[in-house]
Amino acid sequence: MREHRKARRSLTVSAAALLAACPLLTGCAQAVSQAARVAPPPAGRPPVVMFLGDSFTVGSGPVAEWDSYAAGTARALGWQLITAGGSGTGYVATGRVGRTFEQSFTRQLAWRPAPDLVVVSGGHNDRRARPATVRAAALRLVADVRKRWPSVRIVLVGPIWIDTAPRSAQHTRDAIASAAWLAGVPFLDPLTQRWITGDRARVLLPDGVHPTLYGHLRLARWLAASLRARGLAGDEAAPPALIGPVSS
Numbered sequence: 001m002r003e004h005r006k007a008r009r010s011l012t013v014s015a016a017a018l019l020a021a022c023p024l025l026t027g028c029a030q031a032v033s034q035a036a037r038v039a040p041p042p043a044g045r046p047p048v049v050m051f052l053g054d055s056f057t058v059g060s061g062p063v064a065e066w067d068s069y070a071a072g073t074a075r076a077l078g079w080q081l082i083t084a085g086g087s088g089t090g091y092v093a094t095g096r097v098g099r100t101f102e103q104s105f106t107r108q109l110a111w112r113p114a115p116d117l118v119v120v121s122g123g124h125n126d127r128r129a130r131p132a133t134v135r136a137a138a139l140r141l142v143a144d145v146r147k148r149w150p151s152v153r154i155v156l157v158g159p160i161w162i163d164t165a166p167r168s169a170q171h172t173r174d175a176i177a178s179a180a181w182l183a184g185v186p187f188l189d190p191l192t193q194r195w196i197t198g199d200r201a202r203v204l205l206p207d208g209v210h211p212t213l214y215g216h217l218r219l220a221r222w223l224a225a226s227l228r229a230r231g232l233a234g235d236e237a238a239p240p241a242l243i244g245p246v247s248s
Contacts, residue, residue: 046078046079046080046234047077047078047079047080047115047116047117047234048079048080048082048115048116048117049074049077049079049080049081049082049115049116049117049118049119049234050081050082050083050084050109050112050115050117050118050119051070051081051082051083051084051085051119051121052084052085052101052104052105052108052109052118052119052120052121052122053070053083053084053085053089053101053119053120053121053122053157054085054086054087054088054089054090054095054121054122054124054125055086055087055088055210056068056069056121056122056124056160056210056211056219057069057070057083057085057121057122058070058083058084058085058086058087060087060205060210061205061207061210062205062212062213063205063210063211063212063213063216065083067213067216068083068216069211069216069217069219069220069223070083070119070121070220071083071220072216072217072219072220072221072224073220073223073224073227075220076220076221076224077224077227077228077233077234078234079234082109082112082115084104084105084108084109085101085104085108085122086099086104088125089101089104089122089125090122090123090124090125090126090129090134091122091123091126091129091134091137091138091141091176092126092129092133092134092137093125093126093129095125100137101120101122101137101141102137102140102141102144105141105144105145106144110144110148114148114149114151114152115149115152116152116153116234117152117153117154117155117232117234118145118149118152118153118154118155119154119155119157120138120141120142120154120155120156120157121156121157121160122157122159122160123158123159123169123172123173123175123176124159124160124161124169124172126159126172127159127166127168127169127171127172128168129172131171131172131174131175132175134172134175134176134179135175135176135178135179135182136179138156138175138176138179138180138183139179139182139183142154142156142179142183142185143183153232154183154185154186155185155186155187155188155227155230155232156176156177156179156180156185156186156187156188157187157188157189157190157223158172158173158176158177158187158188158189158190158191159172159173159176159190159191160190160211160219161190161191162195162196162203162204162209162210162211162215163195163196163204163208165191169191170191173189173191177189186230186232188223188226188227188230190219190222193222195211195215195218195219202214202215203215203218
């Protein structure tokens, strides 16, 4: 009987202690709930890639954003895709949206969680800017991305020209390639490819500038293969950093 009273007293004390600690336990539960919401995704999730570019990237004419070469590349490689930028934009050009690539990065991407890869693709609309100005703007953008996400991988893709590129576009390409080398990031050059190999209308829209749906498909195949060759497709180890003044 005495042992039974002791047990009841112990149970009462334990219950009182539990009630007293209840706010603390509730706070702990809320903290655990918060942690669960911001915890990193489990291993094996699809890589997240951010594409920043011009009308080639965000879609133009009859080709919607989800049918662009950026979306096609993401589908081919099994990526989660976030697209930013706008028609007529570039490292220097502001286009219809009134933003450069750097400004689009700040407004559309920089507030998001870190991706696995950032692809900056463009330069077509910068062909009238001084190459030195384009190079400086590209370097600033890479620095902005690294400041926000120090460990993220970055790729610069030069201007896309479905037809024969003018000399000004080649100068812009050289400026972006130079910025990539100085920053120690990979550079991919669409101007090395011959996009029109047969029926011109199959690849190029009537505006003479933008690719058709089939043209975007060809761009996506090239870019996916190029990223795989560089070890940047997300399904293999990344290659060593390029050797340039920044990384040397």
